[in-house]
Amino acid sequence: MKSIEWGVLIVNYLFLGGLSAGLFFVSAIATFLYKLDEPSPYTRIARLGALMAPWPVMIGCLLLIFDLGRWYHFYKLFLHLRLVSPMSIGSWLLVLFNLMALVNCYAWLTERQRNDLFAKLPRRLAFLGKFNYDIDHWRRRLAFAGMPISVGVGIYTGVLLGAVQSRPFWNTNLVAQLFLFSALSTGCAALILGLAGREQPVQEMKLLYGFDICFMVLEFFIVLPYLIHGQLSVQAVQDSLKLILGGPFTILFWVFFLGLGLLTPLVIELRELVPVVVSNREFHYNRILAATTALLILGGGFLLRYIFVYAGQMSAMQ
Amino acid sequence: MAARPKRYAMVVDSKKCINCKACVVACRAENSVPLAYSRPWMNEETRGVWPKLMAAFAPEQCHQCDHPACVRVCPTGASHHRPDGIVVVNEAECVGCRYCMIACPYDARFFREDKGVVEKCDFCVHRLERGQLPACVETCPSKVRVFGDLNDPRSKLAELLSDRQYRVKKPEAGTGPQIYYLI
Numbered sequence: 394m395k396s397i398e399w400g401v402l403i404v405n406y407l408f409l410g411g412l413s414a415g416l417f418f419v420s421a422i423a424t425f426l427y428k429l430d431e432p433s434p435y436t437r438i439a440r441l442g443a444l445m446a447p448w449p450v451m452i453g454c455l456l457l458i459f460d461l462g463r464w465y466h467f468y469k470l471f472l473h474l475r476l477v478s479p480m481s482i483g484s485w486l487l488v489l490f491n492l493m494a495l496v497n498c499y500a501w502l503t504e505r506q507r508n509d510l511f512a513k514l515p516r517r518l519a520f521l522g523k524f525n526y527d528i529d530h531w532r533r534r535l536a537f538a539g540m541p542i543s544v545g546v547g548i549y550t551g552v553l554l555g556a557v558q559s560r561p562f563w564n565t566n567l568v569a570q571l572f573l574f575s576a577l578s579t580g581c582a583a584l585i586l587g588l589a590g591r592e593q594p595v596q597e598m599k600l601l602y603g604f605d606i607c608f609m610v611l612e613f614f615i616v617l618p619y620l621i622h623g624q625l626s627v628q629a630v631q632d633s634l635k636l637i638l639g640g641p642f643t644i645l646f647w648v649f650f651l652g653l654g655l656l657t658p659l660v661i662e663l664r665e666l667v668p669v670v671v672s673n674r675e676f677h678y679n680r681i682l683a684a685t686t687a688l689l690i691l692g693g694g695f696l697l698r699y700i701f702v703y704a705g706q707m708s709a710m711q
Numbered sequence: 712m713a714a715r716p717k718r719y720a721m722v723v724d725s726k727k728c729i730n731c732k733a734c735v736v737a738c739r740a741e742n743s744v745p746l747a748y749s750r751p752w753m754n755e756e757t758r759g760v761w762p763k764l765m766a767a768f769a770p771e772q773c774h775q776c777d778h779p780a781c782v783r784v785c786p787t788g789a790s791h792h793r794p795d796g797i798v799v800v801n802e803a804e805c806v807g808c809r810y811c812m813i814a815c816p817y818d819a820r821f822f823r824e825d826k827g828v829v830e831k832c833d834f835c836v837h838r839l840e841r842g843q844l845p846a847c848v849e850t851c852p853s854k855v856r857v858f859g860d861l862n863d864p865r866s867k868l869a870e871l872l873s874d875r876q877y878r879v880k881k882p883e884a885g886t887g888p889q890i891y892y893l894i
Contacts (some may be wrong), residue, residue: 398809398822462807462827469787469806480810481786558780559816559884710816710881 397706402460407550407698408579409453410487411572412691414547415580416446417494419604421536421543426600434596439532441587442580443501447494450546454487479556483549490546493539500528500535547576550698554705561626562633562708567619568701571612575694578608582658582690589684595676598683602666605690609659616651633708641707642700650700654693658686717795718861719834720889722871725769727853730755734770734847734856741835741846748821750832751847769892770855772847773798773819773832774880777887781811781820781831790829796861796889799833802826816884834858861889 420442427433458467471488475481502510504527511525551572554563585601588594623634637646661682668674730753738750751772758765779798782790789804790811800811805828812820812829820831835845843849848858859868871877876894 396812398812460808462809462822462824462829463805466806469804473787475786475788477783478786478810480784480808484786556784557814559814706813709818710884 397703399460399702399706401699402456404695404699404702406453406457406460407553407572407702408695409449409456410550411547411576411694411698412579412583413446413448413450413453413494414490414543414550415577416442416449416583417490417497417539417543417580418547418577419580419584419601420446420497421540422604423600424533424536434594435600437588437591437594438584438597438600439536440501442584443494443497443532445583445587446543447491447498450487450491450494454491479549479553483546483553486542486545486549490539490542493535493542496528497532497535497539500531544573547573550576554701557705559710560633560705560708561629561710562636563701563705564630565619565622567615567622571615571619571697572701574608574612574615575697578605578612579691579694581605581608582687582694585683586687586691589680589687593678595678598678599666599669599676602662606659606662606666609655609662609690613655613659616655629708629710632711633704636704636707637700640704642704645696646700650693650696653689654696655690658689658693661686715862717863718889719775719796719839720859720861720868720891721775721834721848722857722859722868722877722891722893723770724855724857724871724893725767726893728753728768728770728855729853730768731852733850733852737846737850738832738835741838744830745823745825748823748830750830770847771817771819771880772890773815774817774886774888774890775832775834776889778885780814780816780884780886784810784814786810793836797834797836798831799836800829800831802828805829816881816886817888 420439423435423438423442426435458464461467470481470484473481474485499507507525507527511522514521548569551569554560555566555568557563581601581604585598585605588597588601620634623630636642665677665682669676732753734751735749735753738744739746742750744750751770754769754771756767775796775798777796779790779792782792782798785791786808787804787806789801789806790798791801792798807822807827807829809822809829812818812822820829822828823830835843838845844858848856857868857871859866861869861872863869871893872891877891878894879888879891881888
């Protein structure tokens with residue numbers, strides 16, 4: 394009776410939720426990296442991250458709702474709070490994160506953007522115009538409060554899978570960590586992609602590459618113990634790992650996720666940043682290379698979720 | 712004196728099973744389960760080479776666990792544990808997220824596409840309330856299944872479990888399954 398219950402909608406949701414968490418987190422860190430009264434290149438990261446963060450997770454939530462057998466009953470998730478169910482905690486966390494990301498996005502709008510936004514409201518909703526407040530001064534507070542929530546969303550997507558004892562492929566705390574660092578890395582990648590079209594974002598790129606390298610190194614050093622510990626674990630776990638060690642997901646995992654989605658962008662970013670940091674050389678910003686690296690990371694992040702969602706459901710206790 | 716709470720369980724003497732699947736059919740009729748799904752199912756195992764062949768059949772269904780993983784992960788509490796030990800799904804509360812199906816180590820649940828909810832064996836609670844046995848137990852021609860109250864020492868089920876050796880499936884899952892297979 395074993396079947397694949399969670400499909401591409403859930404894969405997309407896990408990816409988009411993580412992407413938003415990463416965008417918010419990196420933007421929030423950037424918010425603290427400049428003096429308020431001085432112009433700084435990091436403002437662009439903070440602004441772009443804040444403006445982008447709410448939308449992927451919102452689309453993800455819609456996909457999640459449409460994946461339900463009775464999507465019109467989704468409100469029932471919010472009539473209960475069950476602390477033993479990762480999905481129940483996650484539902485509330487997503488609501489909190491969505492609200493936080495939206496308010497943060499609003500806080501980063503320029504005065505002109507805000508006025509344009511309220512001017513576009515249909516006449517029936519014109520009363521909302523009285524909410525046209527300037528909340529610029531909330532930015533750091535929102536970033537500070539939202540950071541743990543964004544980390545929570547990043548971890549939760551992994552906990553949702555890792556908490557299932559009956560699926561040996563998932564049942565390790567490493568999955569939550571893996572998903573978190575992958576989420577943060579995809580957030581960085583989306584910002585790199587977003588900034589790639591702008592005028593000479595050199596300082597921004599240096600910072601984003603630096604963060605991204607940290608996240609990807611951490612991700613890599615979680616993938617390694619995941620594989621090694623799995624091989625040293627009980628038979629059921631060893632069997633489940635065969636799905637990526639000779640099974641149907643082998644090429645996808647080793648070539649496309651690990652090779653192209655993690656190690657290749659890691660090497661490119663190291664190659665770009667290390668000479669700048671170590672030998673004080675000039676940063677050779679290449680727009681096409683940056684965009685390609687970002688796309689590889691985003692593709693890798695998506696594949697990671699795809700492989701884990703499907704392989705996990707195919708694994709079972711013997 | 713307060714009555715001792717019931718704890719329903721089932722003993723399966725799979726050596727008696729002839730794989731007639733009457734239990735599957737009776738359950739389907741009793742619980743209006745469409746042909747595409749089934750609450751109980753048969754495990755078939757054949758070993759050896761002709762003429763030295765061995766065939767074994769063992770029926771299986773929801774194990775009505777003591778610590779059910781499905782109940783733990785359910786976000787709305789639709790899957791819940793009754794005081795008599797039976798794990799049931801409250802269809803009105805089920806949103807169809809299927810997390811319980813993924814969490815069940817026995818793959819004992821299925822998703823009803825037509826209703827958008829998850830279903831499983833519930834030991835025919837509606838029959839128990841009328842004082843009847845579950846449909847699969849009543850219909851079995853070779854009396855493979857014995858249903859009863861674990862807390863009643865005079866029950867046939869308690870007697871079998873004290874006299875015979877038995878095993879449960881996947882005890883390592885830690886869910887405390889309550890379908891006992893006689894050895």
